[in-house]
Amino acid sequence: MQKCVIPDTRRKMEFSFNSRCLKENSEILEKLVNLREQCAKVLGYPNHAAFIQEILMAKNPLAVESFFKNLLEKVTPRWVEEKEEMLQIKKKEVKIYL
Secondary structure (H helix, E strand, O other): OOOOOOOHHHHHHHHHHHHHOOHHHHHHHHHHHHHHHHHHHHHOOHHHHHHHHHHOOOOOOOHHHHHHHHHHHHHHHHHHHHHHHHHHHHHHHHHHOO
């Protein structure tokens, strides 16, 4: 995977790797999500995320939303630059190997 430069092959390999035990794991995950939701409701929270946020430092969903909005404003300009750099590297790589 690390040396593969053909995007379609890399995509297929990644999908196959991440699809291992898909049926078995999907059933387990669905049960887990439902149990977490039930526990949160029993404890008086609207959902599992609200419960976890209170346990951790965020305390509530609005604090998390505010944090992410603030963070997004700060990192977006740099992300635009880095994305352009990565696209240029990818274009060069594709020209060399294809």
